[in-house]
Amino acid sequence: MLYILSMATIIFDFDDTLFDTKKLKGDIFKEIASHGVNRTLIKKTYKECRSAYCLSKHTQILKKHDLLIPKSIHKKVAGYNFKSYLFPGIINDLEKLSKKNYLILLTKGDKKFQKTKIEGTNISKYFKEVHVTQKNKEEFFKKTKYPHPIYFINDKESENKIIKKLFPKIIVDKKIRENK
Numbered sequence: 001m002l003y004i005l006s007m008a009t010i011i012f013d014f015d016d017t018l019f020d021t022k023k024l025k026g027d028i029f030k031e032i033a034s035h036g037v038n039r040t041l042i043k044k045t046y047k048e049c050r051s052a053y054c055l056s057k058h059t060q061i062l063k064k065h066d067l068l069i070p071k072s073i074h075k076k077v078a079g080y081n082f083k084s085y086l087f088p089g090i091i092n093d094l095e096k097l098s099k100k101n102y103l104i105l106l107t108k109g110d111k112k113f114q115k116t117k118i119e120g121t122n123i124s125k126y127f128k129e130v131h132v133t134q135k136n137k138e139e140f141f142k143k144t145k146y147p148h149p150i151y152f153i154n155d156k157e158s159e160n161k162i163i164k165k166l167f168p169k170i171i172v173d174k175k176i177r178e179n180k
Contacts, residue, residue, distance in 0.1 A: 014107035054113035082120025
């Protein structure tokens with residue numbers, strides 16, 4: 001677990017930091033493929049909506065290729081056990097950290113789909129604030145002020161480099177826990 005000396009503001013990314021998005025993506029792709037869609041086309045059309053992914057956008061793009069995906073797929077995916085996509089130990093870590101720190105969840109993506117995933121994991125209760133943005137994450141940091149120390153836990157190295165450069169007082173790390 002992240003070692004923090006005093007009360008801190010800890011800002012967490014969601015996808016691929018707390019939540020196994022690659023596993024979810026694989027499960028969604030299997031679901032789409034089960035309706036006769038070629039995996040190459042699934043991957044190609046995914047790239048068109050990747051920056052703010054949601055299943056409804058993906059199926060709309062597939063419609064342009066004359067593929068009709070039944071609406072029942074949306075209900076099935078929305079009913080996934082999203083808690084099972086959390087990385088091991090995350091609940092325990094958030095529980096401990098939330099007792100002595102100000103936790104914020106910051107995620108980029110489609111608001112509705114991100115909300116579905118976050119609510120499905122039941123982790124909102126550990127965060128004082130939850131922010132879903134369409135903008136770059138540095139925009140969030142430009143507009144908000146929190147007491148130091150501030151930690152930003154995020155898996156994307158490209159975003160981390162920008163945050164480190166623009167906000168040198170923020171402590172940036174790629175993971176919540178050390179590899180053992």
